[in-house]
Amino acid sequence: MELTLLGTGEPAGLPRSDCPCARCAAAVGHEARAATALLVDSTLLLDLTPGPAFAAARAGRSLSGVRQVLLSHPHDGPALEVPAGLPAPVRVPDRQELALISGHRVRALALDSPGTGYLVTGPDGERLLYLPPGAALAGTGSGTGPGGPYDVVLLDVGRRPDALARLREAGLVGAATDVLAVHLGHDLPPGPELHRRLAAAGARAVPDGTSLTVGEFHGGVDVSQLPRRTLVLGGARSGKSVEAERRLAAFPGVVYVATGGSRDGDAEWAARVARHRERRPASWRTEETCDLVPLLERDGPPLLIDCLALWLTHTMDEVGAWDDTRWERGGAAELATRVRTLVEAVRHTPRQLVAVSNEVGSGVVPATPAGRRFRDELGRLNAAFAAECEHVLLTVAGVALPLR
CATH class of the missing domain: 3.40.50.300 (P-loop containing nucleotide triphosphate hydrolases)
Known part of the structure; x- marks a missing residue:
């Protein structure tokens, strides 16, 4: 699977146009972040960032091949901007599975807070876990199915480090798992300090527009290597x-x-x-x-x-x-x-x-x-x-x- 992060920020984005705080002042260049949205193999879109078509174009991608748009935020989440030509966004009910014609399978996971988590399995078996802001899986990996550690996990590490701890305890995050921090916002420090904190948790942040191939990242953080x-x-x-x-x-x-x-x-x-x-x-x-x-x-x-x-x-x-x-x-x-x-x-x-x-x-x-x-x-x-x-x-x- 190829994953492109059209946005990596909190729902309001960073910087906020009406906010004069130090965090917003430092959110320039690669540290500026639109609301988190993920494009998977140019066919599946998880959440919507403002101006998604332009965000995809900046990343060298197109939304013309998207066949499914899934929402993860609570029902009272941010306002949606759906470009012409995109399918209507939907939410998969908890513990239900959606099979796409592209060969992807998406399972909706119950959370300990409002919203929906998604486990995406690619045509070749790679697995990606995506959680909305401030959320952790309900229970210990309930409904995630067999298969050992995920290849990629994207979650709100800044506000919910315990969500990552639970995944480690359940064996769903291992030495080769690429843990990406998303939904980044005002509650985290800017610049190098953000990356230092995330590295200590065994996670990393990437700029908006970053593309990566799921399963090919070999820099996952093994606890024993910290x-x-x-x-x-x-x-x-x-x-x-x-x-x-x-x-x-x-x-x-x-x-x-x-x-x-x-x-x-x-x-x-x-x-x-x-x-x-x-x-x-x-x-x-x-x-x-x-x-x-x-x-x-x-x-x-x-x-x-x-x-x-x-x-x-x-x-x-x-x-x-x-x-x-x-x-x-x-x-x-x-x-x-x-x-x-x-x-x-x-x-x-x-x-x-x-x-x-x-x-x-x-x-x-x-x-x-x-x-x-x-x-x-x-x-x-x-x-x-x-x-x-x-x-x-x-x-x-x-x-x-x-x-x-």
């Missing part, structure tokens, strides 16, 4: 936890390791913990512990550790780091041993790992010896941990800056 170890650093409210969570949102079964624990009677801390918990995907499992080495040593799903600064606080409490006498008589040596053990476990872990830590070396010098001791030891821990990570990021004002 950076195994990532450290995300940042100051208070810099966005470091959000960045770490975003890096694993498109993968199933993540274990979130909370090192902060609970604090009896501290309502503000409880509210912080609740906000973090509500932000995480429901499919993630949480472990509240500072015993990190056994988790790192065991095989299993990805780990997200948040955060190393709280692990260090707990460990310094245990070795008596706040008492000068205990510190000099063995506490410092014991802490160094525990840090080395943790770093060694990071070096050999079989799991994908994303860890969060505070960057405190750029602020005011603490007024107390204990504060300066913590600052120094956290700096040493961060440096040792980062030395074992393929990917290190520094978040500043919500922007992730790659250091490695």
Whole structure:
């Protein structure tokens, strides 16, 4: 099958003519996107972008051979512009299959939100999955039929990374699956940052007008080929936890390791913990512990550790780091041993790992010896941990800056 993306943007397109925001200002050239629409083998059109005939012409294609136009958006979706000569757009009922004279078969898939998803099987057996904005399959691949991973998946990765995680968990997205992000809009950053985020999820975005041959893409992202170890650093409210969570949102079964624990009677801390918990995907499992080495040593799903600064606080409490006498008589040596053990476990872990830590070396010098001791030891821990990570990021004002 040959697939041409006549548009890759959200229904209103990008930029919006009446919007002065920074995202629209940056949406120029290849980053300008019409509403998402797909032309399959010049015979099947999935959704309509404004000016579809002109969009096809710009891509070097014609709509004269289109024999079927299918809609995926909810019934109250964007207004339709149907050029003369195109068949009237229709929607296939959920779980029903449409056979085209061209040899394509289209199965309508039930979603967890309004709209219709489509599984398109080409004459030679290639399979393409297309989902409308903000949607995921209902259930776990229900009604998708046998055949293993899809060849191409097009979905709203930006707003629904969990939809991609579900597909991976069901075995419908594999190492050779080309995952294309579509319905791109205001809720995603412009330019290189968009592509960096998508790459971390194992997906990519292409410009409007791009054509590709389904089944010939060999650059699919295998989870095992992503950076195994990532450290995300940042100051208070810099966005470091959000960045770490975003890096694993498109993968199933993540274990979130909370090192902060609970604090009896501290309502503000409880509210912080609740906000973090509500932000995480429901499919993630949480472990509240500072015993990190056994988790790192065991095989299993990805780990997200948040955060190393709280692990260090707990460990310094245990070795008596706040008492000068205990510190000099063995506490410092014991802490160094525990840090080395943790770093060694990071070096050999079989799991994908994303860890969060505070960057405190750029602020005011603490007024107390204990504060300066913590600052120094956290700096040493961060440096040792980062030395074992393929990917290190520094978040500043919500922007992730790659250091490695």
